[in-house]
Amino acid sequence: MKNLQALIERIIKLRIAIIVVLTLAMVFSAYQTIKNLSVDNSLSIWFLEDDPSYKAYIEFQEKFGSDEIFIAMLPVENAIDQSEIENLKALQKKIEASPYVKTTFSLANAKYPLYAGGTIVFDDLYNPKRSEKGLKSLFSKLPNESYQLVSKDYKNLFFYIQLNPTPTVEEDRQDIVKNIRLEIEKSYSNYYLSGPPVLNEAYSKGIYKESLIFGVLTILVITVLLLFLLPSKRYLLMALLSVAIPITLLFGLITSLGFALNMISMLIPTILMVYSVSDAVHIINIYHNEGTLQKRVSKIQLLTLSVRKSFTPCFYTTLTTFVGYFALYLSPLPAFKNMGVFTCIGLLLTFVLVYVIIIIGISFTTIGFENSKPVLNFKALSQDKFISWLNNFTTNYKTTIIVVFSLLLMFGVYSVFQVKIDTNSRDLLAEGKAKQDLRRIETELGGSNRLQLNISTKDKSLILNKSAIEKLETFQAKLENNPLIFSPVSVVTVKSFLEKRTPILFQSNLSETKLKQTLAEVENKDNAFFKLFSEDLTTASFTLTLREMKTSELEKVLRDIKNDFDATFTSNEYNLDINGFAVVFAQLNNFILETQFKSFFAAFFVAFLCLLVFIRDLRTTLLVLIPNVLPLAILAILMSLLGIPLDVTTAMITPIMLGIAMDDTIHLVYKYKRSKSIKGHPETRMDNAMRYTGKALFSTTIALVGGFLIIASSATPSVSDFGVLCAVTVAIALITDIIYLPALLKQFDK
DSSP states (O other): OHHHHHHHHHHHHTHHHHHHHHHHHHHHHHHHHHHHOOBOOOGGGTSOTTOHHHHHHHHHHHHHOOOOEEEEEEEOSOTTOHHHHHHHHHHHHHHHTSTTEEEEESTTTOEEEEEETTEEEEEESOOTTSOHHHHHHHHHHSHHHHTTTBOTTSOEEEEEEEESOHHHHSTTHHHHHHHHHHHHHHHOSSOEEESHHHHHHHHHHHHHHHHHHHHHHHHHHHHHHHHHHSSSGGGHHHHHHHHHHHHHHHHHHHHHTTOOBOTTGGGHHHHHHHHHHHHHHHHHHHHHHHHHHOTTSOHHHHHHHHHHHHHHHHHHHHHHHHHHHHGGGGSSOHHHHHHHHHHHHHHHHHHHHHHHHHHHHHHTSOOOOTTOOOSSOOTTOOHHHHHHHHHHHHHHTHHHHHHHHHHHHHHHHHHHTTOOBOOBGGGGSOSSHHHHHHHHHHHHHSOSEEEEEEEEETTOOOSOSHHHHHHHHHHHHHHHTOTTOEEEESHHHHHHHHHHHOGGGGOTTOOHHHHHHHHHTTOOGGGTTSOOBOTTSOEEEEEEEEOSOBHHHHHHHHHHHHHHHHHHSOTTTEEEEEESHHHHHHTHHHHHHHHHHHHHHHHHHHHHHHHHHHHOOHHHHHHHHHHHHHHHHHHHHHHHHHTOOBOTTGGGHHHHHHHHHHHHHHHHHHHHHHGGGSOSOHHHHHHHHHHHHHHHHHHHHHHHHHHHHHHHTOSSHHHHHHHHHHHHHHHHHHHIIIIIHHHHHHHHOO
């Protein structure tokens, strides 16, 4: 006690120096944040560089072409009017001059194969010398390619811009999108633009905008809540500073180290601000309550008493919350790892600085507790009367409470296995022009994502023999019958077209040599947007179009493709490689499941050890742990009944909520333990603990729910779901702490 008092006196003695240091640190951190804060929602933050799927994806891009493709839909009066094609051709020429563009593709440069003079030659798909009827007839014979270039009503032209592989464009992504838009706007006043680069830019802009909105709203909400929760307005400034300073320093650190915000880390400020205000309210309320009870004690002694009484529960609440976030480090996703590490650093900063700031703040105030009252309050609500009612309720109906809540717990455990794991790529994007353009383009095209299949011979022989071609034709027919796949393009597409134009070319008595010679010529560098073969002709490629979809749908597409391949080709003669971003994105379900499993069980195990060390009694620890699992069980029930899946944002909810749910429990159990010196039944000790800590429990829960409801206001559906689920879980955690936990301890903790 004397050492603690000496430390507090030392802090107060050095308060001016500490204020100067914190001010300078805040100014530097604010400058760093303003100067360097950026948003990075690129593929690299979601997958480790040595992840096999990610490495295979990058290798595919380098070998077969990037699927970082812009898709521009250009509304026109008549898509096959010569002036429209000339305008498009001029735009293509400008954009192809950009160093980050690999190639472009449109009706202005598309080719189609002709058999003439015993060989395959390529001619322009669009020829102004042909009549409109002739052009439409030609397009109808090559539909999988033609209707990716012009809409079926001839009112839209489609223009594709293929960038260099992902790693080479990541740093300049935002500038690239901006420059592409500027070039298109010079030629077309009305256009729709989509594709992975555009959606990525939209994610980033949405994250930056919502981060600012969340920050402002959180400060406003916290200020209003503090006016209700603090016993006097004189504590308001110090409480707000205890929220603002740690966040500012943390973001100064993050930006100084070169890290950027993403869809996950954007939640850090709101979460930490709400957490820090909870600790501040606990400490200040203990100080004020002790000051009201012990009127002859000096300010230094009151501060010492308040720090001593609050330190242990606040330390353990910080520890359990720390564990919940640090468990995210076990995730295979870099975005989750960074979220876990930086939130933990923020928690440590907050825990230390809240005490320092409140000690310094109170040192400047005058003692006077008699006439103090919150600036805002609900006169009609009496917390004391409600707490007394709760105490009577949990005493008189403890058996009923235990049975009802235990049944809910069991149903929740069952519901865990009913929750789906699924990420809807559309739910990661807020409503706006990018999403509207995406819908419009996919309505016309059927999709906006590219998937490439490579079928190769295992013995490295040419794939252009009759048997292989027949299998490729059968395989393409199956692909075309899949409702989730649009416009597959391959050598089969070209062969089918040539057969219609020149039936004699592929007669049944065609020799193997002639077949190989003929089909080998259909690969043409001027038509390289659709890769048909590998350079050594041992691999045939299929380019498919997919719409933005759920990971479960992507998994189904990939399963269907593999099943169709197995049913068509013999596995000992042919290999199938599926490449493209869709393959990597489909892996998210596995990563999310791994995140849930590792993070939750790690957090649960460490939290159990923390409680055991804190309580020092196995029986009581188990009784205390049960109510902290119940909110997660009810969360599973809600997600199952409402059809809310675990996705890329909600995947981190269980370890985080486990840590936060324990906070109020620890404060309540700390006072319950301290009351063991009182002779009597556990009911007496629990009732005393509720009367002492009840108001603080309500206050911190209100603050947490308010903070998560701010996140729930997000325009991004996935982030909004995360906020709603967290707010509900925190509210349920309070209910279990004030009803289920007291009933269990009163019944079984003898």
